[in-house]
Amino acid sequence: MSDLLFPAEPGQRSIARELYGLARDQPLISPHGHVDPALLADDEPFPDPARLIIVPDHYLTRMLLSQGIPPGRLGVPSRDGSPVEADGRAIWRLFAEHWHLFRGTPSRLWLEQSLSSVFGVTTRLSPATADSVYDEVAARLAEPAFRPRALFERFNIEVLATTESPLDDLAAHAKLAADGWGGRVISTFRPDDVVDMEFEGWASRVGQLGELTGEDTGTYKGYLAALRSRREAFIAAGATSSDHGHPTARTLCLSPVEAASLFARGLRGEADAADAETFRAHMLVEFARMSIEDGLVMQLHPGAVRNHNRWLHAAHGRDVGGDLPQATEYLHALTPLLDAYGNDPRLRVVVYTLDEYTFSRELAPIAGGYAAIYLGAPWWFLDSPEVLRRFREAVTESAGFYNTAGFVDDTRAFCSIPVRHDVARRVDAGFLARLVAEHRLPFDEAAETIVDLAYRLPKRVFRLGDAA
Amino acid sequence: MSDLLFPAEPGQRSIARELYGLARDQPLISPHGHVDPALLADDEPFPDPARLIIVPDHYLTRMLLSQGIPPGRLGVPSRDGSPVEADGRAIWRLFAEHWHLFRGTPSRLWLEQSLSSVFGVTTRLSPATADSVYDEVAARLAEPAFRPRALFERFNIEVLATTESPLDDLAAHAKLAADGWGGRVISTFRPDDVVDMEFEGWASRVGQLGELTGEDTGTYKGYLAALRSRREAFIAAGATSSDHGHPTARTLCLSPVEAASLFARGLRGEADAADAETFRAHMLVEFARMSIEDGLVMQLHPGAVRNHNRWLHAAHGRDVGGDLPQATEYLHALTPLLDAYGNDPRLRVVVYTLDEYTFSRELAPIAGGYAAIYLGAPWWFLDSPEVLRRFREAVTESAGFYNTAGFVDDTRAFCSIPVRHDVARRVDAGFLARLVAEHRLPFDEAAETIVDLAYRLPKRVFRLGDAA
Amino acid sequence: MSDLLFPAEPGQRSIARELYGLARDQPLISPHGHVDPALLADDEPFPDPARLIIVPDHYLTRMLLSQGIPPGRLGVPSRDGSPVEADGRAIWRLFAEHWHLFRGTPSRLWLEQSLSSVFGVTTRLSPATADSVYDEVAARLAEPAFRPRALFERFNIEVLATTESPLDDLAAHAKLAADGWGGRVISTFRPDDVVDMEFEGWASRVGQLGELTGEDTGTYKGYLAALRSRREAFIAAGATSSDHGHPTARTLCLSPVEAASLFARGLRGEADAADAETFRAHMLVEFARMSIEDGLVMQLHPGAVRNHNRWLHAAHGRDVGGDLPQATEYLHALTPLLDAYGNDPRLRVVVYTLDEYTFSRELAPIAGGYAAIYLGAPWWFLDSPEVLRRFREAVTESAGFYNTAGFVDDTRAFCSIPVRHDVARRVDAGFLARLVAEHRLPFDEAAETIVDLAYRLPKRVFRLGDAA
Incomplete structure (x- = not known):
């Protein structure tokens, strides 16, 4: 335990x-x-990991906004025509680059614990591991058990x-x-x-x-x-x-x-x-x-x-x-x-x-x-x-x-x-x-x-x- | 100590x-x-334990009120003719039934410590022990030392x-x-x-x-x-x-x-x-x-x-x-x-x-x-x-x-x-x-x-x- | 450490x-x-220890004021003609007499740590040691390294x-x-x-x-x-x-x-x-x-x-x-x-x-x-x-x-x-x-x-x- x-x-x-x-x-x-x-x-x-985990979670997108990253770059739909990133993997990578912002926050805890206990992904998220974590989660999401x-x-x-x-x-x-x-x-x-x-x-x-x-x-x-x-x-x-x-x-x-x-x-x-x-x-x-x-x-x-x-x-x-x-x-x-x-x-x-x-x-x-x-x-x-x-x-x-x-x-x-x-x-x-x-x-x-x-x-x- | x-x-x-x-x-x-x-x-x-300890203590009666027990049932005198429990033992029993409400409160601490250090009563209060605690306190109260x-x-x-x-x-x-x-x-x-x-x-x-x-x-x-x-x-x-x-x-x-x-x-x-x-x-x-x-x-x-x-x-x-x-x-x-x-x-x-x-x-x-x-x-x-x-x-x-x-x-x-x-x-x-x-x-x-x-x-x- | x-x-x-x-x-x-x-x-x-450490520090003088000691007695310049203590040592002694007021405050921490780490003075401040602490600090202040x-x-x-x-x-x-x-x-x-x-x-x-x-x-x-x-x-x-x-x-x-x-x-x-x-x-x-x-x-x-x-x-x-x-x-x-x-x-x-x-x-x-x-x-x-x-x-x-x-x-x-x-x-x-x-x-x-x-x-x- x-x-x-x-x-x-x-x-x-x-x-x-x-x-x-x-x-x-x-x-x-x-x-x-x-x-x-x-x-x-x-x-x-x-849907893909970014659309499941990042795009709809305003705890995550607002933290990046607070450091100057507009939500469109994280795939949040816009209604004023401002650009929106469509590629899930690109969103995930950008997010992983800013993962240190979440140290000490509940978002970090929730995401890390969800990755490990729900998806069985224990690789630590970081810019270097962004792709492999993305792939592991994506693979799970394709399974009926998910x-x-x-x-x-x-x-x-x-x-x-x-x-x-x-x-x-x-x-x-x-x-x-x-x-x-x-x-x-x-x-x-x-x-x-x-x-x-x-x-x-x-x-x-x-x-x-x-x-x-x-x-x-x-x-x-x-x-x-x-x-x-x-x-x-x-x-x-x-x-x-x-x-x-x-x-x-x-x-x-x-x-x-x-x-x-x-x-x-x-x-x-x-x-x-x-x-x-x-x-x-x-x-x-x-x-x-x-x-x-x-x-x-x-x-x-x-x-x-x-x-x-x-x-x-x-x-x-x-x-x-x-x-x-x-x-x-x-x-x-x-x-x-x-x-x-x-x-x-x-x-x-x-x-x-x-x-x-x-x-x-x-x-x-x-x-x-x-x-x-x-x-x-x-x-x-x-x-x-x-x-x-x-x-x-x-x-x-x-x-x-x-x-x-x-x-x-x-x-x-x-x-x-x-x-x-x-x-x-x-x-x-x-x-x-x-x-x-x-x-x-x-x-x-x-x-x-x-x-x-x-x-x-x-x-x-x-x-x-x-x-x- | x-x-x-x-x-x-x-x-x-x-x-x-x-x-x-x-x-x-x-x-x-x-x-x-x-x-x-x-x-x-x-x-x-x-007076009896209920009248000494419960009836006048609004910390106690309000907690029961917060769970729907009107103070009259705990013997608190009324001025509008609403019914008031007169029997000290009945008051004490009703209170003991709700003793769990006081977990983590100072009232619990004060009452427990008073029972033991003032009255020498170390029986833990609970619905099952209500009568014996009541009797022990009542016995003490009859003594000149109290x-x-x-x-x-x-x-x-x-x-x-x-x-x-x-x-x-x-x-x-x-x-x-x-x-x-x-x-x-x-x-x-x-x-x-x-x-x-x-x-x-x-x-x-x-x-x-x-x-x-x-x-x-x-x-x-x-x-x-x-x-x-x-x-x-x-x-x-x-x-x-x-x-x-x-x-x-x-x-x-x-x-x-x-x-x-x-x-x-x-x-x-x-x-x-x-x-x-x-x-x-x-x-x-x-x-x-x-x-x-x-x-x-x-x-x-x-x-x-x-x-x-x-x-x-x-x-x-x-x-x-x-x-x-x-x-x-x-x-x-x-x-x-x-x-x-x-x-x-x-x-x-x-x-x-x-x-x-x-x-x-x-x-x-x-x-x-x-x-x-x-x-x-x-x-x-x-x-x-x-x-x-x-x-x-x-x-x-x-x-x-x-x-x-x-x-x-x-x-x-x-x-x-x-x-x-x-x-x-x-x-x-x-x-x-x-x-x-x-x-x-x-x-x-x-x-x-x-x-x-x-x-x-x-x-x-x-x-x-x-x-x- | x-x-x-x-x-x-x-x-x-x-x-x-x-x-x-x-x-x-x-x-x-x-x-x-x-x-x-x-x-x-x-x-x-x-200047002297009192003028360096006490007189300009309103964290210190206000604490003594809160116990009825007017700031003039601690050397704080007045503009209304009220008396101002001029002797650094007298200020320091008066302060030391009230040092217990600062228990648990950051001022105590700052002063004690400054005395030891900046001035190398490890004598504990007290009414009895006021003079020796004063002299130690004064001696340091005369050195070019200070x-x-x-x-x-x-x-x-x-x-x-x-x-x-x-x-x-x-x-x-x-x-x-x-x-x-x-x-x-x-x-x-x-x-x-x-x-x-x-x-x-x-x-x-x-x-x-x-x-x-x-x-x-x-x-x-x-x-x-x-x-x-x-x-x-x-x-x-x-x-x-x-x-x-x-x-x-x-x-x-x-x-x-x-x-x-x-x-x-x-x-x-x-x-x-x-x-x-x-x-x-x-x-x-x-x-x-x-x-x-x-x-x-x-x-x-x-x-x-x-x-x-x-x-x-x-x-x-x-x-x-x-x-x-x-x-x-x-x-x-x-x-x-x-x-x-x-x-x-x-x-x-x-x-x-x-x-x-x-x-x-x-x-x-x-x-x-x-x-x-x-x-x-x-x-x-x-x-x-x-x-x-x-x-x-x-x-x-x-x-x-x-x-x-x-x-x-x-x-x-x-x-x-x-x-x-x-x-x-x-x-x-x-x-x-x-x-x-x-x-x-x-x-x-x-x-x-x-x-x-x-x-x-x-x-x-x-x-x-x-x-x-």
Whole structure:
């Protein structure tokens, strides 16, 4: 067993190894992520190594951008006509030349571990070995054992949640359900593009929502009914949670009349930025009400400034590494929601953050004092060994382990799923090992806790079935 | 000697043990806390284990609330007629069923260590052992050696400060002084309920203050005179400090005319929230002036949003776990006070925080640059091993050890006082051991420092007598 | 080799020693600091130990001030007629009496290490040894080997940047260049006093700028031309960077007409605080434009509230320990600059902070996503072992090592330069050793990285020549 990420001190390391051993082979619960369900519905072979691993991973392309290498040279599609490298091998070589930039980053860890544990490639990546690593991976990708479903099974994924807009017809999930393969791939209801008036084309999307559901989304009442109807459809497609990616954590209870009037203003194209923020805030409370009725667990992902890098957005579009975190206030922002439903155990809100400087001040005390709130795993820029450790160190004392929701990989990089969970299990084992070594927790309780964190807790919190 | 909380690395651990050994038996200085002085004045036996340990401890009841267990089921008195469990054993059992929630929390540490070191109960708490632990503790509580005064002596408490409103008649302290027992139990002057215009019934409290002192508190001048008069009474009851629990750290110097006019507006019931904040801010400077005259050390506890959990407040009242921390700004907030008296060594202000993300940015630089400012120990949500460690790591480099005020237990849980101090001594020993192990401080200086932190420094900073 | 600052765990320590061994003897690159160039131009012997070490070091005098010792007693010149101790030995003794205040601080480390490694004084400082330490240092200072240039050579300084106002005639640098000594001492262009309308005497300084350059600085156009002309002169004096010390990180793109009008308002003495902030913000973008033309690397040092301690400023003037950090927002503040030039690899902006609670939330993601941004070393209050470690732990995962700019000593204390760099090298070695010990980085890559951080990276980022 590798000692990757375990504390160096031999006593703690040995406890960490033992704890990790209990978690390592637990099935993977992936309650939130961005894998394309068509990947598994179609089960086609993956493309070449560069297109599989580099082109779609904005963690990788943004690091090279930060050193002056434009994403087009790494094959990221452009929408402004700027040149895009088409040759997978050339992309791979350019990337390998800059591999040293990733020292000390989680990307390095994920890629290296994926290469070895998924593809069996143990050659160290470097400019000199770029071609041979590329060839080894390419050879694997041609084998049936490296098709998506085969990997899904090998990865021991018990459940994988994808994320779709209410406008999605869920055809990929229907295909998966119909063909009897048996892997549990469920959807997540993510309504941002029909909730956020600042989303390009919001009003026309609201129109589509009406068409899709047969509700009159020209009225606020019909809009809510349409959302309820899509939630039912998502639940039928296995969804157990919704997801809400807002710029802030702000919540607000408008009266039905106020909400309807604001909604109408938005449809008329007269809403300004403050209106949009008000409507998003209000809709979080509206969704909380729906959650209490239909049982979907809410996930709240606030704090990203989308498309901050304007040139990058203009040249390459959304989700290519141009988003940035901003300071995020939770306490006052969540107060209206907490006042309304914070003590209702039927409601469950998993709160994430990009701002670790809220861990001990706001997030842990809130989760440790309200029945409805759970803390999501460190996310995105924080989805890394050092922060996973700091998360436990900062939140456990106020919130304990059992107000956290377990690890969430939140990735579109299918092949990195096992290593991401493995990293979290290793870091949790290291943290628990310290508690044991410092006589703060008996070993047997740490042993129960590591399995809870790895498996039982996310399953229970996300209502994915009884975790015995 | 137990190695609880000492770093795992054997070299550091051995230094930590040695340092801790020097601090362990130092008398306890408890310059700030919320023990009821009647407890010691009356010296009655404690009630049953649940009523002693669980019912009044909002750290415990809020954790269960966060998992959907309402505080009434744990015996917390209600004021809205909601049901309250009356049977101590039933409360204890319910609590034991949820004991796993406290893994990794200071509550677990405090309770476990109190059970063993105060009550001699070493049976591990669990659902299965709930009854036997209950019975063992109950048996102890019936013995004379477990009455409050006997414990006070066994705990080696040199001085214990309680906290009272200026409206308190200090009868318990008078009784203690009169009966010749000899334990040093002193009061602390906490004027929030006659200073904060938003405090329910403020104006009528100001009236009571007038009656109690014979001053005309219908005028601002009489109000100040009444406060001065109560401070004298508190000083006569042993007080060496005042305490101020404000929502923010804001300070302000109004002119006497402005202050008088604002005070009058408040009495007429015409003050709004901004007025109340202005008056609180101004009164901190007013109290600083009084401190320079009468020598009371000021304590400033800002940053709590009181009664944030509205349902909890409605059902169970104040101080039952419904308060939450908010982001707290110190630099600009304290500027008026610092401009006026920050360099005056006669003034001493001990500043606390619920927002650890001010440690290195604001608190340590301020304390390291103004003669009047000392840093209070991490408080409330931060009163825990991990934060005690992060506090030293974050503030020592700018403020040193000698601009900190030593450990403060700030507790109403009398039986937990020794273990809380013990935890702080252990964490400080671990931190100093690291400095020694990394050749940053010679052992003999670390040895002097650990005793200073445990005993001499709080005694000196809080003006509790010469610490030889 | 001393194990100072290395982690205690023997495995990690041994890796750290080995890594440090590779960095220890690398030449010192000091791309930003405040040494007086006349020191090296004149090469006079240093004054007495107190005047060399204590009087000018506000880290030292402010710590004593925080315990009620006024700076005049430590020889800090006063401008209000308050008494100033003139006897170096008396200053030294008073300081030694308070030496315990510095336990755990970087000042202690720097002074102790400077005494031993620069002056060969290994007697431990204490009240009892004050005189003998003083005499030993004084004896050394009389020797030719302890003149500034001799020390510069012994310190193995490859390049030392001083900092001057555009109004400086650079005579000291000219003298250095003329006399053929050969040590590389370069200037840095720091235009705050002609940019910040709130700087005392700004308008008359702008007038001097016109006289010095022959440009008509009564107009905005002439003002820009004058700044360009001074930048050329600085570049001729070896400068490769500019430095900007603003209260905030705010940037702004005014149109030329708006800028000219604001500038004129300032000259007329009609600008208020908001105008001054707007102009500073705008000028950062203006300087970015100039940097793209002339290649000077920009340094941005935001977040200090200057002269916060009003009494200290009144009595002793600027730069004597009365500045304090404030919370600093980077993301929205830098957006106008990033929108304009953030992806331009010709621009290079090294961003510093006094607010470590931006490391993982703002600074690392920005530096890891924009080609123009590099992270400067922890600065001033944060220039210490614990924060240097936390910096690596917090920023590496998003920004890697290669978006950081290497260590910057930023000091006016010439004799402390080697130990400051040594501390940074030791801390980086400890951090890299942990990555190696936890199997996150192979030793050979850590070995390359430590030398990059110590030498090659600062040389490259600050455009100080090719680092082979």
